[in-house]
Amino acid sequence: MTDALLALREVAKSFGDTVALSPTTLEIAEGSFVAIVGPSGCGKSTLFNVIAGLLAPDAGDVLLAERDVTGTTGHVGYMLQKDLLVPWRTVEDNITMAKRLTGRVTNEDRAEARRMARAYGLGEFLRHYPSALSGGMRQRVAFMRTLMTHQRLLLLDEPFGALDAQTRLEMQQWLLQVWRDAERTVLFITHDVDESIFLADRVIVMSPRPGRVVADFPNPLARPRTVDMLTEPDFIALKGRIMHLLHGGAA
Amino acid sequence: MKTARRRLGLVARNVGVPILSLVLVLVIWQLIVVGFHVASYVAPRPRAAIDSVTQNWSVLWPLVLGTIRETVYGFVVGATLGFVLGVIMAKVSFLQGLVYPVLVLSQAIPIIALAAPLVLILGFSTAPKVVIVAWIVFFPVTVNVLDGLSHVDRDLVNLAKVYGASRWRTFWQIEIPATSTPLFSGLKIGATYAVTGAIIGELAASDGSSLALYQEHANSNLNTAAVYGTTMVMTAIGISWFLLVVGVEVFATPWRRRTVARRWPWRRGRDLTDH
Numbered sequence: 001m002t003d004a005l006l007a008l009r010e011v012a013k014s015f016g017d018t019v020a021l022s023p024t025t026l027e028i029a030e031g032s033f034v035a036i037v038g039p040s041g042c043g044k045s046t047l048f049n050v051i052a053g054l055l056a057p058d059a060g061d062v063l064l065a066e067r068d069v070t071g072t073t074g075h076v077g078y079m080l081q082k083d084l085l086v087p088w089r090t091v092e093d094n095i096t097m098a099k100r101l102t103g104r105v106t107n108e109d110r111a112e113a114r115r116m117a118r119a120y121g122l123g124e125f126l127r128h129y130p131s132a133l134s135g136g137m138r139q140r141v142a143f144m145r146t147l148m149t150h151q152r153l154l155l156l157d158e159p160f161g162a163l164d165a166q167t168r169l170e171m172q173q174w175l176l177q178v179w180r181d182a183e184r185t186v187l188f189i190t191h192d193v194d195e196s197i198f199l200a201d202r203v204i205v206m207s208p209r210p211g212r213v214v215a216d217f218p219n220p221l222a223r224p225r226t227v228d229m230l231t232e233p234d235f236i237a238l239k240g241r242i243m244h245l246l247h248g249g250a251a
Numbered sequence: 252m253k254t255a256r257r258r259l260g261l262v263a264r265n266v267g268v269p270i271l272s273l274v275l276v277l278v279i280w281q282l283i284v285v286g287f288h289v290a291s292y293v294a295p296r297p298r299a300a301i302d303s304v305t306q307n308w309s310v311l312w313p314l315v316l317g318t319i320r321e322t323v324y325g326f327v328v329g330a331t332l333g334f335v336l337g338v339i340m341a342k343v344s345f346l347q348g349l350v351y352p353v354l355v356l357s358q359a360i361p362i363i364a365l366a367a368p369l370v371l372i373l374g375f376s377t378a379p380k381v382v383i384v385a386w387i388v389f390f391p392v393t394v395n396v397l398d399g400l401s402h403v404d405r406d407l408v409n410l411a412k413v414y415g416a417s418r419w420r421t422f423w424q425i426e427i428p429a430t431s432t433p434l435f436s437g438l439k440i441g442a443t444y445a446v447t448g449a450i451i452g453e454l455a456a457s458d459g460s461s462l463a464l465y466q467e468h469a470n471s472n473l474n475t476a477a478v479y480g481t482t483m484v485m486t487a488i489g490i491s492w493f494l495l496v497v498g499v500e501v502f503a504t505p506w507r508r509r510t511v512a513r514r515w516p517w518r519r520g521r522d523l524t525d526h
Contacts, residue, residue, distance in 0.1 A: 052413045074415020084407050088428045088504070090512045101416035101424055132510035149414060 005030040005185045006051065006153055011060030013046050019210035020046040023060065026204070026213065030152070033179060033186045035196035036204045037242060043211020044189045048155050051187070052078050064153060074102070077146040077154040077184075081161040083138040085130040091117065091141050092126040098149040109148070116144050120178060136167040140174065147182055157189045169227070172198055176225055193242050197235055198225055205245045215245050292475050300479035307477070311484065314462040318488055321377055321449040325384020326492070329445075330438055333389035337396025347397070358390050362448065366455030375459075380452030387448040388441035395437030399430035435500040442496040446489035 004027040013021040021043040028034050036044050049055040051062055056071035069075050077098075085094045095113040099105045117123050122140060130138055139159055146154055159175075160168045172195060179186055190196050196203045197219060205215040220234045229235055277297045283289065284296050291299070304311060336354075340347040362383060369379040403426050411421040453463035462481060469477035505513055 054409055054413060073412050076413065078410060078413040080406060080410070082404075082406055084404070084410050086407070086425065086428065088431070088506045098414045101411050101414050101420050127512045127514075128510055129506040129512065131506065 003029050005065055006187070007063040007066075008047075008051070009061045009063065011047075011050055011057045011062060013043075013050055013055060013057050021050070021057075022210040022212045024213055028153075028185060028187060030185055031183060032201045033188065033199060034202045034204060035188045035190060035200035036206060037190055037193055037196045037246070038206030039191065039208060039246065041208040041211065042206035043208070044206050045157060046211060047206075048078075048157055048187070048189060051153075052076050052155055075151060075153070077149040077151040079142055079146045079154070079156045079159050081158040083130075083135075083142040085138055085141055085145075087130055090127050090129060091122060091133070094130060094141055095144045095148055097145050113144070113148060116147065117141075119181075120144065120174070134167075135163055136171055139163065139171060143175065143178065147178070147184070151184075153185045153187065155187050155189075158191065159188075160195070161190070161192075168195070173225075173227075175199065176223075180224070193239055193246070194230065196242070197221065197238055198230060203238070203242060205242055207245070215242075217241065292473050295476040295479055299476040300483060303474070303476040303480035304484055307480075311462075311465070311481075314460060314465055315484060315488065317377075317460070318446070318449050318453065318462045318485070319492075321380040321384060321452060322445045322488065322492055324377070325381040325448060326388050326441060326445045328381060329385030329388025330392050330441060332385060333392025333437065333441070334396055334434070336389065337393040338400065340393070340397050341400035354390060354393060357386065362387065362451050363455055366452065370456045375456060379456040380449050383452040383456075384445050384448040387444045391440035391444075392434070392437035395433040395440075396430060399433035400426055403429045431504055435496070435504070438496050439493065439500070442493045443489065445492060446485060450485055 006026075006028040008024055008026040010023040010025055011021065012019075012023045024043075024047065036047070038044050046055065050057045053062075053069065053071060053073035053075070060070075061068055062070045064075050086097070089097070092110065092113050093100070093105075095117065096105045096109050099109050114123070114126055117126055120140060122137060122144075125133060125137065130141065133141065143156075143159065146156070160171045163171060176199060188196070188199060201219055203217045203219060204213055205217070206212065207214045217238060219238065221229055221232070280294075280297050284294055295303075336350070340350055365383065365386065366379065369382055373379045373382065407425055407429070408421060411425050416424070450463045453461035454467070457464050462485060466478055466481040466485075469475075469481065501508070
């Protein structure tokens, strides 16, 4: 219990008569990579917004490192499918955005941003505006900006959902590499079952009407993950169980 | 030097083409006056109009300065007021409903009808002209700022919130830069009307010397060349002011045209750390 970075206790949220999230209890271990899969309307984005503090839950508590952060902001890194890079700032200034919004960007912050950009293949683009970048590069910048929040917990909401299949696979491998270096805890929303298994230590399956957690699978695949694993029996078996939950016996 | 040649091409297109179209207007004017044998008291040849300006420049220049002063003061006051009003209305929805009809009403008042009470209140000084210019300029700025602020990406604002940004920081770092395009649209519309406002003000609220009265005087003396010449001067002031605003826009929003940020000499030290 003490190694849980994030703990949700009976967190619930409704919008009018619609139960977006029925009482949910969840623990996320420090340093782990946890994926949440589910169809739209299953409450995964509501769950994220409650954890991030954008939404106050109707009931329950959100604990981060045993501190109650329910309904408050400023304690997680957060990234969406839309990269949300600001067009009027350079790549470097986008990466340091969090500090600019909450404090002062120091020379150390800039140096760190540059180091990170160089390490992850964007060193030549530091002084470029985002409009000059491809979709995959923009998502990389967005992820570096998320890392530069220096938060221990990163919430990634379908970050690669808008990318083509090839770029997406590259980005997944890239993300695993960065995650290993950065030693953060990641909560990753996706509707792509393959993606959830390829990336995560643990796959949580959610279901709509009412939004709730229906299963929580440990992932047997070893690390580091390779593309070959996408066709391993363990992978296929877990995929089968998740697909069954998502699409019912009829599928 | 491919970039140098490209830059030269850009300059040729951005400066050369407008000059060409200006020359074209003068040529057509000349052709009409000569071709249809238009009497010189109805319309002068371009050359005569230009001469009337250059020959009387020492008289015109102080008047031109006066008009420029009214235009600039009025524009600055109007743009500032318009911006502040737009922000307040965007942030306080209750005020938006209350103030918007009044703003529309203010623009429905014929400017000429506004001049008489303004003279009663402010006299025949620069003040009534400044008020008239500001009156015209603030409206497009307010409407565009209001529109821009209410269309800032909610997800971006939420992202700033999740990061723990204050409303003040979010406003200056996210919402204002995100509104730059509509803001400058409003400013450009305002800039085109500003000189018109100043001239109307001079017509309706001048006791002595002003560009508008100079033109009226020329008109009553059947000095048609001077009438046209003065119009050209007024137009030149308007175009210059508009171009200045466009220049500020180009300078202030480099990301719209450039892929790489400018390098400022005084920031070089910063850029080179940790290389």
